Amino acid sequence: MKIGLVFPPPFDLTQPYLSLPMLASFLSRQGHKVVQRDLNLAYYDHVLTRSYLLQVIEMAREVLDGQASAERNSEWRDLLNRAVTVGPVVAELIDSAKAELRDATAFYDPDRYAKNYRILHRGCELLSAAFFPSRITPTTYVRGYETETIAELLAASKPCPRNPFAAVFEELFVPDLVALDLDIVGISVVYSDQIIPTLTLSRLIKAKAPRVPILIGGDVFSHMARLPESNIATLFEFIDGFVLDDGRAPLSALCNGTPLQEIPGIITRGGSKRPAPTPARLENYDTFGAPDFSGLPLQKYFAPPHVLPLLSGKGCEWSKCLFCSESFSKHYAPQSTDVVVGTIERLVDDYGIRCIMFADVDIPPERLAALADKLTERRIEVSWSCYARLTRWMDRALIEKIAQAGCRRLYFGFESASQRVLNLMRKGTQIAKVPEILESCWTAGISPHLFTLVGFPGETLDEAMSTAEFLVDHHHHIGSFNLGAxxxxxxxxxxxNAETLGVESTLTPAARADALAHDYRVRGGTDIDDAVLLSAKLTQSAYDRISKVDASFQLHAGSNYVGRKGVPPWNSHSLAYLRNYGSGWNARQERPARVELGEAQLPLSAGYVEVERSTDGHTVIFNPRNGKFLSLEQKMIQLLDYCDGSRSVHQIVNRMAAHGVADSHAIQGLSQALREDLVTLVSSRNDRREFVTESAARASRAIP
Known part of the structure; x- marks a missing residue:
């Protein structure tokens, strides 16, 4: 049998998702030929190119010139305006941005990294303008309006000019899959953002190869198939079956000739089988074997090719948190530590990796200790990160042990600083223990990330504020945090237990039948919108307060993620940086603080793209040197215009004085422009060049 395994967009562009390599390994060992296609990577690699973005800009220009509807929607109009003004600059920068993210030297220059990270997001904003109301980022895809029912998902997945995936799939990916002459196509869907791309792809494949069975697996449809009143049967128009839970046995049976309708664990058209209400308990997870990455283009991921994911166990040992869907299964199937460490050795030998990201929901303390002992015993030098729980067993001795074995990053579900709320959530965390755990991590060289949330039913405003207060008070031992809803x-x-908690879904009955998540209202009047708004306000407040005493943090635009300056927000990238620089490093001290009058004879050069002028006298500009948008007063714009490469600091200051601007204010403005990388000052570039050279040297020493 020849099986095609497909992973659709969107997902992390920096590494493969594990479902394909794990299934490929299993099926290959049974003698089947497996072809892996990471269409998430292939899609973004195609649309984030100069040639494609120039086409997108023309689409935006045509819409802006010809559609009155764009004028009625201010968000769309702003996206279109930015597309036609900034778009050409972004298109010229996009290919080099991808190349530098893949380059083992340029990657470790924090300023170049930050610029390239922003350019990818700017490129996705161009896509959002052309395919509005869709909003596309490098990791997410959401419709501008709710697609709540399967009927609405079906409508949204039809190939049409507003579907951002259809044309690319039809032109590039479907012909490739059809030409492979596959016996089976299996598509892995693990996030709800992937539903519409998956349905779009399935439609197009079935139209070109109607006899090839298309099977959909992964958590999303495994859950959807179990909804009591789900209308999933309507998808059988172009999908032949839904594989529930662990796909190994069903795929193996199909490959060995068992008729599709007779295979346990696959839901088919007209079948009488109803899925079990909960997933079956996994057998010994050791039988999964090591993932097979050989069929994937590792050199094309948007990262230097030395970071890979690994799963050491399925499920969550705790499985009690009220808010988490992991409690649905309540099964935990760990691999033996010998198998895990043996797999790491193979990945080091086969792919030259130096960083491992454990994708487990949670690795319990006793397994962390056993893994650390094995890694140390076998002298395997890898840096790694994982998810763990804040428990009393996460003590200083364990933390020091795993740090010595290469752990550089721990992701904790902190959730709340209120013990009462933690008890309501059934977290099993004692808040009094958390500061010691964080301090032990930081001292040992491990950067902790804290996931937090507000708006849990029963939480008071004071309790939500206490969570933000905790983040401020303990920021010096925190690598990053995000405050969600x-x-x-x-x-x-x-x-x-919604009724007991005083929560009710606000979806319509039809939408409720197909929903994996719900808009809601909590008894007393609060709803999901209140929680989202509160999380944004508390994030901003916490960041503002931290910034007053510690300049080493930054709030990433458009998110609730606060992290150390110079440490990337993407998980695999942050692990690579922490391996290279250490947990306490940040880049803030490398940027020169101000222009000095002693540099009066040196010319200054500014470069920016004007986007729009607002009624309050400010001008929004785009800075191609770092990918940032800024809103500046008119005096600042005038100052930048004088930085034309022919005038010295002294001449610029004199020009501004003629417009009533004091010398000190002009110098302050130039210093701000220098910090924002809006101007080039020749004398300050030598120090910068030495820093970049040393960064590159450190990076080359860290990579085999």
């Missing part, structure tokens, strides 16, 4: 997920215990 409570989400009501269908397969969580919170949904099952």
């Amino acid at each position: 409570f989400r009501l997920q269908t397969f969580s215990d919170a949904f099952i």
Whole structure:
């Protein structure tokens, strides 16, 4: 049998998702030929190119010139305006941005990294302008309006000019898959953002190869198939079956000739089989074997090719948190530590990797200790990160042990600083222990990330504020944090116990039948919008307060993620930086602070793109040197215009004085422009060049 395994967009562009390499390894060992296609990577690699973005800009220009509807929607109009003004600059920068993210030297220059990271987001904003109301980022895809029912998902997945995936899939990916002459196509769907791309792809494949069975697997449809009133049967028009839970046995049976309708664990058209209410307990996870990455283009991921994911166990040992859908399964199947460490050795030998990202929901303390002992015993030099729980067993001795074995990053579900709220959530965390755990991590060289949330049913405003207060008070031992809002997920215990918690879904009955997550209202009047707004306000407040005493943090635009300056926000990238520089490093001290009058004879050169002028006298500009948008007063714009490469600091200051601007204010403005990389000052570039050279040297020493 020849099986095509496909992973659709969107997902992390810096590494493969594990479902394809794990299944490929299993099926290959049974003698089947497996072809892996990471269409998430292929899609973004195609649309984030100069040639494609120039086409997108023309689409935006045509819309802006010809559609009155764009004038009525201010968000769309702003996106279109930016597309036609900034778009050409972004298009010229996009290919080099991708190349530098893949380059093992340029990657470790924090300023170049930050610029390239922003350019990718700017490129996706161009896509959002052309395919509005879709909003596309390098990791997410959301419709501008709710697609709540399967009927609405079907409508949204039809190939049409507003579907951002259809044309690329039809032109590039479907012909490739059809030409492979596959016996089976399996598509892995693990996030709800992937539903519309998956349905679009399935439609197009079935139209070109109607006899090839298309099977959909992964958590999303495994959950959807178990919804009591789900209309999933309507998808059988172009999908032949839904593989529930662990796909190994069903795929193996199909490859060995068992008729599709007779295979347990696959839901088919007209079949009488109903899925079990919960997933079956996994057998010994050791039988999964090591993932096979050989069929994937590792050199094309948007990162230097030395970071790979690994799963050491399925499920969560705790499985009690009310808000989490992991409590749905309540099964935990760990691999033996010998198998895990043996796999790491193979990845080091086969791919030259130096960083491992464990994708487990949670690695319990006793397994962390055992893994650390094995890694140390076998002298395997890798840096790694994982998810763990804040428990009393996460003590200083364990933390020092795993740090010595290469752990550089720990992701903790902190959630709340209120013990009462933690008890309501059934977290099993004692808040009094958390500061010591964080301090132990930081001292040992491990950068902790804290996931937090507000709006849990029963939480008071004071309790939500206490969580932000904790982040401020303990920021010196925190690498990063994000402050999210409570989400009501269908397969969580919170949904099952919604009436007791005083929560009700606000979806229509038709939408509720197909929903994996719900808009909601909490008794007393609060709803999901209140929680989202509160999380944004508390994030901004916490960041502002931290910044007053510690300049080493930054709030990433458009998110609730606060992290150390110079440490990338993407997980695999942050691990690579922490391996290279250490947990306490940040780049803030490398940027010169101000222009000095002693540099009066040196010319200054500015470069920016004007986007729009607002009624309050400010002008929004785009800085191609770092990919940032800025809103500047008119005096600042005038100052930048004098930085034309022919005038010295002294001449610029004199020009501004003629317009009534004091010398000190002009110098302050030039210093700000220098910090924002809006101007080039020749004398300050030598120090910068030495820093970049040393960064590159450190990076080359860290990479085999």
